[in-house]
Amino acid sequence: MTQTVRVYAGECTVTYHGSDELRIQRGRVVVVHKPDGTVLVHDAEGYQPVAWLTRSSAVHLEQTEDGEFALIAVDDGERLRVESEGDSARASHDVTPAGTAVGTCPDCDGTLVRARGAVTCLDCRAEYPLPRDAGMADSTCDCGLPRMSVVRGARFEICVDRECEDLDAAVRERFDREWACPDCGADLRVVRERTLFLRCEDHPDCDETFALPRETVSGACECGLPEVGGGGSASDEATRCLDSNCDEDRSSPRTPETDR
Incomplete structure (x- = not known):
């Protein structure tokens, strides 16, 4: 499904409070707020964030009329505050799961990808959960969706849409x-x-x-x-x-x- 990632950029003061740590940094950074509550603060060097809070329980944005902001993320004794110092830039972007392309959506012609335990359309947000041990078959269902391969005493090839072809019914038969x-x-x-x-x-x-x-x-x-x-x-x-x-x-x- 499509969700929104928010990006903030500018000169900021970054304050991290942990159970036994206080860290304050300042610089021109890019802040990424992901849909799952993860907040990442990146500077000019390398892939490692200079500060982060993964899957925080709450994220709050404070804004002023002159464009400054403060982004606060908290989770179980940790607190991350990113406060802009002057002009800043903000943007929102649609994001989807990223995975292996497995076909074309029969409803909208969007790309179907397998990622995070489901087959998802990148365009219309259709999502089809998969069993944890399922593989992708080389065949396509009459409905246009790809089939998955699942072993339950025998190998079954059925549509990824359970309402089209039901795994339980196939195994019972x-x-x-x-x-x-x-x-x-x-x-x-x-x-x-x-x-x-x-x-x-x-x-x-x-x-x-x-x-x-x-x-x-x-x-x-x-x-x-x-x-x-x-x-x-x-x-x-x-x-x-x-x-x-x-x-x-x-x-x-x-x-x-x-x-x-």
Whole structure:
């Protein structure tokens, strides 16, 4: 989404109060006030600010009729004050997340970028949150948006817009009732409570749950649950049962079934 960064420039007195520090500096500086409350004071040398307060809890601007200003940022025992000394310049600029370009927005033809856990349009502000472990697929949805790649027991390619193609629905279609509970034999259902997992819901006296793997299913354990990991190779050494407490003997590698 588009936000505003404010920039101030001129000769200023910069005063920083910390828990055990008082620092006062004066010079011609540029002050950057970012939308997240971060205030950076830069002088003529290098990339390091001469003073800063990151993600401050409050930022206040005082202005006078003759154009002078004082910008005050505070956060948890720290206080940064930047006060202009005479003429100063001020400007506001629209800013967006900066990330890797992943396509073109079908609504406005703006550039779509992936940054900070979402795909965002630089023009119309449309934003599509991504799962933390999602990758970008090489395909495009019929709606014009890019698809993401997510592994939940299998690899799914779905639209980044959850209202267009729903990850939960795709996983349920593939894995709901795919396996039986090793304790009671009832079907394991795909459910979501903050995250996706498998739960025994059809037996009143059983509440077994298993995390839905963020790996591909590579085989079947003797307990009836899937094995995951191993990269799909014939070796069983890197695979594991979905139940971390499974005590079945899996020391002898088994040849995976041939795809039909």
